[in-house]
Amino acid sequence: MTSPVIDLAALEKQLNDLQGTAIASITAAQSLEELEQFRIGYLGKKGQLSAILGAMGKLPPADRPRLGALANILKDEVQASLEQKKVALQTAQIEAQLAAETLDVTMPGCYRPQGRIHPLNATMDRIIDIFIGLGYIVDEGPEMETDYYNFQALNTPEDHPARDMQDTFYLPDGNLLRTHTSSIQIRHMELNDPPIRLIAPGRCFRRDTEDATHAAVFHQLEILAVDEGLTFTDLKGTVKSFLMEIFGDVPIRFRASYFPFTEPSAEVDVEWNGRWLEVMGCGMVDPNVLKNVGYDPEIYSGFAAGLGIERFTMVLHQIDDIRRLYSSDLRFLHQF
Template sequence: MATDLEGLTAQLQSLAEIATKSVGDVQTPEELEQLRVEYLGKKGTLSQILGAMGKLSAEERPQVGAIANQVKQTLQTQLEERKISIQKLVIAKQLESETLDVTMPGILRSYQGRQHPIQSTIDRMLDILVGLGFTVAQGPEIETDYYNFEALNTPADHPARDMADTLYLSDGKLLRSQTSSVQIRYMEENEPPLRIACPGRVYRKDDIDATHSPIFHQIELLAVEEGLTFGDLKGTVKTFVEELLGECPIRFRPSYFPFTEPSAEVDVMWNGRWLELGGCGMVDPNVFKAVGYDPEIVTGFAWGFGVDRVAMVLHKIDDIRRLFTSDLRFLRQF
């Protein structure tokens, strides 16, 4: 190995040329790492060349050092660029050999989640209602007295406002006892004609037993336009029930709700007995006045029914508490 300035310079230039060609020929990460150690390692070629610098004069050493640094930096850059190129080639080969056909059907596995019977019932109902021209609308579960009662024409002395039925919060607000509040919010922001279905969770102070829960689910319908009649309401209810439960007898019993007039309860004959689905009626004019509609021009009907009860009927569930216990033995049946 040369020990003079000219010889060391020539060796460094030769190293740069040979290394450049060698790096370009490498095909695997392992070969590249082996080449790096061979040229730039502690006992590599570059270190051996620099080891002879001790025999140079003080003026010659900086010249060789500058050339050596340039060779080292160039070689490091080439190694890094080649490393990236090899990684891209490896990834390309993996993608080529592991091509995923996105058109293939999915594979069901035993550990996949399943839809809760309440959610599947809500989806089934909304599918029918959307097919009838209704749009899904939702609102907050924490409400004000205005939206939950006052705008719905509920008198200040109405039993529904009592602490024994409604769950009030410390800030004066309450947990909504009906999704009718969504109707008010929607009408405030939209002009008729409109048809909306309002699904959601509601809260009341009910004792828990096989058929009652303080937390349950509702879907309320609202249709508003010129010329709607109670006959339109009955036709909508009949079509919905037939789509949901099949052909079965339906009856309308006179009832009272503060936000509809006239009002009725809807019952269906199911397995030999009358089952109450919910309340309905023509929207009271005072409700329209609260949202700025002219009750002399538009009319509307509303219908609210409980999802949980329908889910129990469809799936033959004997106790509403089963819907909330998160018992996997129960949920895996659906």
């Protein structure tokens, strides 16, 4: 049985009608998803164009090239229309997203106050940086100490009158709040052999009556060096180098003093604003302290020094009352 022959004119009309319908549908598309459905419906493997071309085998052989050429023209025009519409829809989508997410830079923003480094922390950091530059390391220890580390190991037995200068807060379990960071030095020496170059910063506690220059809670930084052959000259050179870095080229003097854990001991003054100002205490480590940590004082010697961070902060910034440093008054802190 012979297959019926399809009229070429009828297929050409179907192609022309398909072209008009496809262009109109693509032009009216409102989204990329809708556009993709049109592409599949017109140009997909099972689309309308494929259905028309499927009837090409029923045409006379002489008419097939003409129908194929018309189909290719239609396909190119539909693809060009699809691509043009796709670009337009993508552009519109981006513009809509930008409009929805637009930030009006002329509007006032939400205020977030900028934090500042507290003057005590800034002074502490500055001093630490100086001693690190001199080859020292930083160590820390507990604020709650035993009587041994806070007093006895530092050549201050229970009946020693020097304890009166460092009356502190005692806890029910027999421990206490440390009165200085010298206890850190003892703990460090117990765990390390000489040579030692150490700074020990931290918070301390003493049972002082608060006034313009005293507080029950304060911050201290202590310096310790232990090695063979260290002398008071090494101590003076280190202290002078440090103080000149902090205060500049100012006169410095050492006055004989007393501390139970150093011998000889001295107070250090600088000439500041026309008068002598006490800024540090220092001395050579007492041989008994070296013995307490297992060092041979016949071989090793050392020097130590200590300073109050509040004192240095007040001097450098001309603060008249130590209590201002703890009041959290923004009017005061904003100056720094």
